[in-house]
Structures are given as structure tokens and as C-alpha cells.
Amino acid sequence: MIHRSISEYFSPYTLQKVEVDGKEGYVLIDREGYYKGPDEGIDIALKLLLAYGDAGIQKALDDENKSIHLENMGFDFQKTGRYVRHGKPVYKRGEFDLFKRVWSFHCGFCGKKVSIDVQPEYWYIVDQHGIRKSNTLSDRACSEICAKHIWDEYLELWLKNNRYSTELGK
Secondary structure: OOOOOHHHHOOOEEEEEEEEOOEEEEEEEEOOOOEOOHHHHHHHHHHHHHHHHOOOHHHHHHHHHHHHHHHHOOOOHHHHOOOEEOOEEOEEEEEOOOOOOOOEEEOOOOOOEEEOOOOOEEEEEOOOOOOOOOOOHHHEEOOHHHHHHHHHHHHHHHHHHOOOOOOOOO
């Protein structure tokens, strides 16, 4: 298991490419720009060998990268659930405007026809960046329940395509 802390998350070193006897090598440079000596370099190299030599390292790295990817995509299923991304709801409630032209749509989940003649409000998916490629009328719903179902379908397909468990956030 990989454990991150703020102090360890950002390396105190950068690598500088060097040529040694015609071969590519690297030396360490600290945050102030000073080159680190062989003792520190060898110590870090041994720690790298220890970590990368572990049989379970690839799975641990893959799991950690998936966790970071979910964070970068704005998900925190344990704290905010499935219907919040980047701290905002993924769907909103809209109201038909009495003073604009009458329009209608069919609910993207249940197929019910929705217009101001039927009900004064509707719901629509607002946050699908990176989850769904296009914005269509099927992003609109007759109810909050249907909006959640539409989002669930988008999210579960995205989770499946990215090899995550579709049980996340349930």
C-alpha cells in the first residue's frame, strides 16, 4: 500500500541528465539547486530498488494512480457521493419560462414528454465534462429521480471504460 503525505508528495529532488563514459545517467539536485553527493544518490537509488523490486508494487501504483485520477476528475465518492463533482451537483432543476416559446422534450430516462403544459419544472445534467462526449436532449429529465438515473448510466459507463468498480459511490 502506498501512503502519501503532503511532505512526501512532492519530491525534494529533481533529476539532471548527465553523460558518464558515453552513457546516460542522472544526478540529484535539491530544491535550492545544489547537486547531491554520491552517498545521498546511492541511498535514494537503493530505496527506489526496494520499492520497485517489490512483487506487489505494480498493483499498488495502479491503485494509487486510479485514486489520483478520480480526484483529478472531481470525484470524492466517500465524502460527497455520486451526484457531486468538483464540489457541485451534477444536475440542476430548471423551470420553463412562461414568456418564451413553448418547447418540450422527452425524458432521457423514462421517455415521458415534458413541457410547461405538463409540469413547470425539469432537471438536466450539467457536469459531464470528461464523462460523456456530447450534449444531447437526452440529458434532460422529467424528475430528479430520472436525472439521477441518467447520471448513473453516464457514470457507470465511464467507470467501466476506465476499469473502475461500478460499485463506487453506491
